[in-house]
Amino acid sequence: MNRVVLSERLVPNLYRLVLEAPEVAAAARAGQFVMVIPDGKGERIPINLADWDRERGTVDLVFLNLGASTRKLAALKPGEAVEGLAGPLGRAPEVSGSGAVLLVGGCYGIGGLYPLARELKQAGRRVIFLAEARSPAYLYWEDRIKKYADEFLTLFREDCLGSGQNFKELVGEVISERPDIDLVMVMGCSYLLFKFSEATTGSGLKTLVSLNPIMVDGTGMCGACRVSVGGRTYFACVDGPWFEAGGLDWQEYFNRRKAFLFQEEQALARLDREFWKRME
């Protein structure tokens, strides 16, 4: 059991939990994730580490309230606890190098990339942070990130709609104006990863995406998270979650994420009924 120290809604639908997990906090590195089990009947779900505090022995998780498990997490109050938390998992990406790094975060990825911004900056690299959101109301942690980002850019979908420019053109501008960028790292919803990968494909710019496929154990034991990169199968939990975007079989990735769509809706509907009953 890991106790909840703080729970807050960051923006509509995105939540932050601070949980006691001293061992995980001590070992955490930027770009890694943890497996969380909300309660005794819960699933094991992967969530990126958005921060940690080694002294207090806590970890920060930022997540989208989307399915039954995340809804359970979003409903937790300080003093309550999650059934379990294990990690840190996944390979931490290499931060050393000399060029500038473009970090692109959308949704939970804004929080998930915050530790990377910090580590890259501390490693002496120029950090450009591009936050993608539906509208300004969905942006969070701007001040935190600005402490480590040399530039903080935003990309709002509502602006895209109005400007007449497409995503690829907007991204192309950001990159072409900054020739010192030699690495792009993207975290967020699958569609953002895909669109960004499209935008940089062929440019020769190294683009890493943090994949978030369905996982069960998160330690390389089951293969639920297999992804095809360059024609080879990898387990995202132990070989990733960071992969070069160019070689990924995106269609397969999108398909596999939807493996349990019907059951996910069923679970959510069931949970909603329970929540209503509790309120009555």
Add this chain to the structure above:
Amino acid sequence: MSRTDRLEPGQAERLLREREKDWRKALRREISIQKRLAIERQPMPEQEPRVRIGNFKEVNLGYTLELARAEARRCLDCGQPGCVAGCPVAIDIPTFIKYIEAGELEKALEKIRETNGLPAICGRVCPQEVQCEKDCNLVRAGKAPVAIGHLERFVADYLCLREEAGAGISSSPELARRPEKIAVVGSGPGGLTAAADLARLGYRVTVFEALHLPGGVLAYGIPEFRLPREILQSEINFIKALGVEIKTNFIVGRTASLEDLRQDGYRAFFLGTGAGLPSFMNIPGENLLGVYSANEYLTRVNLMKGFRFPEFDTPVPRARRAAVIGGGNVAMDAVRTALRLGAEQATIFYRRSRAEMPARVEEVKHAEEEGIVFNFLTVPVRFLGNDRGQLRGMVLQRLALGEPDSSGRPRPVPIPGSEFEVEVDLAVVAIGQSPNPLLIKQLPGLKLGRWGNVEVDFQTMATSLPGIYAGGDAVRGGATVILAMGDGRRAARAIDEFLRKE
């Protein structure tokens, strides 16, 4: 070679000493050998196949006291018991069986627990037919062997499920507490056995488990219809009552390195990290929706209780036509699980023939009774999907048995032009696992074998690194619960010697 030659030094004498006790002599005289030989093997009461395919309750219901005592009377209490030599942890089988005959069930359990920390589990999942029961002297007399596994299970169930955790432990001799801390990585059968033995020797033992529940393969792999979880829990409670601490959600190699643990004062290590890496066939279509590793399929059902979805949150695929590829116990578990989850047809595809199937005889028998279809000498060559990336079928090839390969079994050889197609909406790949590389690849200087397995000296289970021991599937690839337990036992003894010498 006489049957008792395979025993460890001193064991034959100990067996003989027990056998020459007055109560044993009296018991042998009570019923003549002819009368004992005339008793038929007592059948295990089972759930009806038609009923059990609709639930996840245990198939075998267990002996009653009457059945157990009748079965115990079949044991001739022979002078050269082949059974003990066939048991990887050398349980004094005749003595515990004769205690059952005498109605002394506590003593029977105590006898088993001298060498086996998990009797309720071994009685259920050991392949007795190739171990203890294989060399039963009744077989020489043309009879069915004594049902040693059923009896072991009976004793453990009869007492464990009634006793509070830790009852009976106080009666064991009080040992000097030892200050050294020992880390056991993995809480499967190997780790639990090593932990229990080391705790009995007085050491401070912590078991680190990566998942959220202890038990390793006993928790995520073996289904409840073979091993009910309250049985596993009672065995784990017993081990905890010995003073063993179990830390779940702790991934050694990620949450902390082995070196971190050493800094924390752990003086010796047992790696029981299992064979967690599932093998795939590397054929086209293997990443389609509906193709699962046996590890994923069984973990969803067993560890996460997906068969009770949506009460439990983890979903499991429900199939109309399920195919399981493989012929071992894992394949049997997967195919029978698919049937219980509502498949209209659940089929095994195995590349060799029935005779080479590595599964326990009882599992194959149960599977057949339940209506599982067996397709021998076939292997998938590709999976077929629809436009949404979902599995809709597979193409298989027929095989013939050729010359024996390195495993001594005939090598399956493809028959050209024999390809055929079947319609399936679930395929579970159960062709084996290799050792989990997560931790063992992080240890510089740790000698690994060809399959990524940890190399050890099988006498002591010592690895190439001092103070680090290993056992179970991490060493053997996919083996059995009891072999893992034997490894844990030998490692515990060697760790004790290692620490005393230091």
